Amino acid sequence: MSTTLGAPRPDQASYMLRAAAAEAGRAYKARLIERLDLAPGQTVLDAGCGPGTDLPALAERVGEAGAVIGVDRDPRMLARARERTAGLRAVELCEGDVHALPVASGAVDRAKTDRVLMHVADPAAALSELHRVTRPGALVALAEPDWDTLVVDSDDLDTSRAFTRYTTGYAVRNATIGRxxxxxxxxxxxxxxxxxxxxxVFRDFADADHTLGLGRNLQQAITEGHIDEVRGRRWFGGLSQGPFFASFTLVTVIAVRPTAGGRLSRP
Structure with missing residues (x-):
């Protein structure tokens, strides 16, 4: 793994799988799936399933009588997802956009998105699609970071703040979607x-560089004139030399598609 300033962006599927396998990723993903309250026989949608990180866990909970629908717009992601779910009869993978899900209206009992809405053109439209495909009483789980809360410890606090401003203003499409x-x-x-x-919380510089894009985003900020090159390089070099700390806020929302009587029903 490279920690070089301006290193190429890693393969997206490998990046997502590594981030999910890290301690912080495992912890919140386990909570997210637990809060979906899945039961055998249910139909669950993973909108923006990526390389299929969560599909096996979802399939295990709904059993062979249930169904897991994974939707992603990237054929390369779906190819990795097929590898991860080979032999799982409950899993169906579909190429499609979260703004126009290839799923019938009212077809699913549970749905989730995980770090997807920060990338899409219209998060409100994507959530409206989730509402369309869920049946009354369905439970949905949403998880998104708020990159405006990114903090990176450094003696050069101004550059740390400039890096967060660049991340929020330029590097991520919907950087404050969490809130x-x-x-x-x-x-x-x-x-x-x-x-x-x-x-x-990240205490290992190399892991943080991989997950938060410290080197590649800093180089882009320097290239675009948002951060002075000499100061930026000094800041990046200093991060790897001593005890490291960085963190951000991840927001999880559990919501229900109301029934006519406003009560949660179970299929």
Whole structure:
């Protein structure tokens, strides 16, 4: 793994799998799936399933009588997902966009998105699609970071703050989607049941560089004139020399598609 300033972006599927396998990734993913309250025989949608990180766990919980639908727009991601789910009869993979899900209206009992809405063109439209494909009483789980809360410890606090501003303003499409999740979910017609904020902590520089894109995003910020090159290189070099700390806030929302009587039903 490279920790070189401006190193090429890693293969996206490998990046997502590595991030999910890290301690912080395992912890919040386990909580997210647990909160879906899955039961045998249910149909669950993973919208933006990527390389299929969560599909085996979902399939295990709904059993052979249930169904797991994984949707992603990237054929390369779906190819990796097929490898991970080979032999799991409950899993169906579909190429499609979260703005126009290839799923029938009212077809799913549970749905999730995980670090997907920060990348899409219209998060509100994507949530409206989740509302369309879920049946009354369905439970949805949403998880997104708020990159405006990214903190990187350094003696050069100004450059750390400049890096966060660049990440929020330029590097990530919807960088503050985490804080907006409850509002957007309610606007899409869901009843928000729970909102949780957790703080993944990085103490290993190489892991943080991989997950947070420290080197590659810093180089882009320098190239675009947002951070002075000499100061940026000194900041990046200093991060790898001593004890390291970085963190950000991850927001998880659990919501329900209301029934006519406003109660949660189980299929």
């Amino acid at each position: 907006s999740l409850p509002r957007l979910a309610a606007a899409a017609g869901f009843r928000v049941e729970d909102v949780t904020a957790t703080t993944p």
